[in-house]
Amino acid sequence: MDIETRHILECLEQDARVTHEEIATLTGLPVEDVSKRIKELEDIGVIRKYRAIVDWDLAGDEHVYAIIELKVTLERNLGYQAIAERLYKFPEVRSVRLLSGQYDLSLTVMGKTMKEVAFFVAEKISTIEQVQHTTTHFVLKTYKEDGVILQEQEETSRLVVTP
Amino acid sequence: MNDRCDPERFVADVMTKVPPSGIRKYFDLASGIEGVISLGVGEPDFVTPWHIREACIHSLESGKTSYTSNFGLLELREEIAKLYSQEHCVHYDPASEILVMSGVSEALDVAIRAITNPGDEIIVPQPAYVAYVPSVMFAGGVPVPVITHLENNFKLTAEDLEKAITPRTKALIINYPNNPTGATMDRKDLEAIAKVASEHDIMVISDEVYECLTYNGKHTCFSSIEGMKDRTILLNGFSKAYAMTGFRLAYALAPSPIINAMMRIHQYCMLCAPITAQVGAIEALRNGNEEMQRMIRDYDRRRHLIISGLNRIGLECYEPKGAFYAFPSVKNTGLTSEEFAERLLHEQKVVTIPGDVFGPAGEGFLRCSYATSKEQIVEALDRMKRFVGTL
Numbered sequence: 001m002d003i004e005t006r007h008i009l010e011c012l013e014q015d016a017r018v019t020h021e022e023i024a025t026l027t028g029l030p031v032e033d034v035s036k037r038i039k040e041l042e043d044i045g046v047i048r049k050y051r052a053i054v055d056w057d058l059a060g061d062e063h064v065y066a067i068i069e070l071k072v073t074l075e076r077n078l079g080y081q082a083i084a085e086r087l088y089k090f091p092e093v094r095s096v097r098l099l100s101g102q103y104d105l106s107l108t109v110m111g112k113t114m115k116e117v118a119f120f121v122a123e124k125i126s127t128i129e130q131v132q133h134t135t136t137h138f139v140l141k142t143y144k145e146d147g148v149i150l151q152e153q154e155e156t157s158r159l160v161v162t163p
Numbered sequence: 164m165n166d167r168c169d170p171e172r173f174v175a176d177v178m179t180k181v182p183p184s185g186i187r188k189y190f191d192l193a194s195g196i197e198g199v200i201s202l203g204v205g206e207p208d209f210v211t212p213w214h215i216r217e218a219c220i221h222s223l224e225s226g227k228t229s230y231t232s233n234f235g236l237l238e239l240r241e242e243i244a245k246l247y248s249q250e251h252c253v254h255y256d257p258a259s260e261i262l263v264m265s266g267v268s269e270a271l272d273v274a275i276r277a278i279t280n281p282g283d284e285i286i287v288p289q290p291a292y293v294a295y296v297p298s299v300m301f302a303g304g305v306p307v308p309v310i311t312h313l314e315n316n317f318k319l320t321a322e323d324l325e326k327a328i329t330p331r332t333k334a335l336i337i338n339y340p341n342n343p344t345g346a347t348m349d350r351k352d353l354e355a356i357a358k359v360a361s362e363h364d365i366m367v368i369s370d371e372v373y374e375c376l377t378y379n380g381k382h383t384c385f386s387s388i389e390g391m392k393d394r395t396i397l398l399n400g401f402s403k404a405y406a407m408t409g410f411r412l413a414y415a416l417a418p419s420p421i422i423n424a425m426m427r428i429h430q431y432c433m434l435c436a437p438i439t440a441q442v443g444a445i446e447a448l449r450n451g452n453e454e455m456q457r458m459i460r461d462y463d464r465r466r467h468l469i470i471s472g473l474n475r476i477g478l479e480c481y482e483p484k485g486a487f488y489a490f491p492s493v494k495n496t497g498l499t500s501e502e503f504a505e506r507l508l509h510e511q512k513v514v515t516i517p518g519d520v521f522g523p524a525g526e527g528f529l530r531c532s533y534a535t536s537k538e539q540i541v542e543a544l545d546r547m548k549r550f551v552g553t554l
Contacts (some may be wrong), residue, residue, distance in 0.1 A: 003460075006460065007460060007463070007464060010457075010460060010461075010464075011464065025467060025468055025471050025472075026464035026465075026467050026468050026537075027464060027467060028467045028471075156210055158204055158206060158208065159190065159204070160190060160193045160194060160199060160201045160203060160204070160514055161186055161187075161189045161190035161193055161201065161203040161204065161514060161516070162186070162190075162203075162204050162205045162206050162408075163184060163186050163205050163292070163293050163294070163342075
């Protein structure tokens with residue numbers, strides 16, 4: 001990756017709403033060049049999506065999240081990909097990761113209530129043939145999400161003028 | 164007997180010749196005003212990366228609260244030596260050629276005192292960081308200004324330097340990347356200066372605290388130029404590169420007789436740099452590169468933002484290649500630097516530092532720090548535009 005591409009990606013990562021003109025100003029690149037590069041990054045999938053990080057609790061629409069650990073048995077000719085595909089099709093499943101260590105897959109599941117999440121896991125996940133074992137951990141509080149701290153931060157104060 | 168006493172008469176004569184930093188005045192002016200946006204800050208707006216702070220906390224928890232060697236922790240000096248070998252191919256002996264100190268400000272004062280006899284002339288290219296001239300005067304030396312010009316992108320030229328040299332010249336102080344102009348000097352430029360230094364047999368104190376903030380291109384450290392290691396006192400620190408201003412940590416690299424002389428001053432006036440800061444510095448050198456590069460890329464984007472913005476407003480600004488300062492000209496507004504800065508502060512609540520604070524050569528210019536958030540820079544530029552519109 002060249003330095004210009006890194007600059008563009010960092011601009012977008014900090015603020016997905018930044019305009020191509022603003023990126024051009026920040027990087028010193030011509031705006032056409034910025035647009036062309038962003039189009040390419042979108043086309044090849046480096047940029048997957050633009051979205052807001054929402055604090056739903058604060059918005060008053062409280063959700064329940066749970067981390068689900070899954071142990072699975074693999075079938076002949078079917079790797080983790082097949083089971084991952086079955087899992088990620090559920091909209092309740094917000095993330096699917098294959099992990100090293102004690103268990104195989106980690107899911108983040110979202111629901112309205114703990115009961116709803118528990119039933120979803122019991123009915124939809126545990127019943128999948130390859131799933132051997134599940135452990136559900138409910139999320140009690142999120143302090144940081146995708147690199148963003150979800151708490152009011154104390155301002156660190158610099159002097160207004162320094163040498 | 165008259166027992167009334169005027170304490171003023173005890174103050175040394177030299178103090179009357181050294182006024183407080185002109186920057187101080189703007190601090191006082193701005194402090195009383197609500198809602199100011201400051202482009203007057205000469206320090207990073209980032210907080211020290213967490214892994215560095217965490218290393219310091221751990222060192223406190225494990226009871227590292229003692230003095231260290233006068234030279235600084237050997238482990239830190241070894242990391243510094245390694246850095247210079249790897250990055251600049253210049254080799255310093257951790258045992259005798261490196262001195263860890265409390266900030267480049269201390270290092271500068273001690274370096275000048277270590278080499279200055281009364282009446283020695285020290286050349287200071289201007290505009291210059293506010294501490295250079297007073298430090299020379301405190302040491303009993305005579306500061307000799309050399310003007311650098313916008314036409315040369317504020318680089319020091321060998322020709323101008325040569326004109327300022329007399330038989331009493333002891334040393335030259337250079338500072339690239341430069342505060343306040345943001346100017347840099349590449350290897351070729353520095354080689355010309357090195358040639359003059361050799362011919363006239365003078366020392367060079369090179370303050371390279373902004374080294375890491377060099378955009379497009381690599382910084383050349385002065386002692387890496389052939390023949391210069393023996394006549395260079397190189398000063399560098401952690402404040403700018405790792406956002407560690409409050410830690411007060413820096414170092415001097417120089418030939419061992421000079422380090423030895425500097426150590427004797429440092430030993431009696433400071434004893435050693437704070438151990439917690441030294442532990443943080445070790446962590447910074449070992450694991451701080453990625454965070455530092457991220458901060459530098461951020462500064463680079465803000466640099467583009469502020470330079471294009473200032474030029475659009477009509478405040479002509481050359482492209483500074485280092486540090487985090489833009490140095491636009493206000494000459495076409497018909498105002499002096501000071502009038503411009505004061506009126507801008509009162510009328511639009513934007514703090515900038517007038518160029519003349521950095522010596523008469525800075526008159527007609529303004530120092531605008533872009534070590535502040537993108538949003539603040541955009542707002543400051545809007546306000547400056549409004550202000551220029553009223554002139």
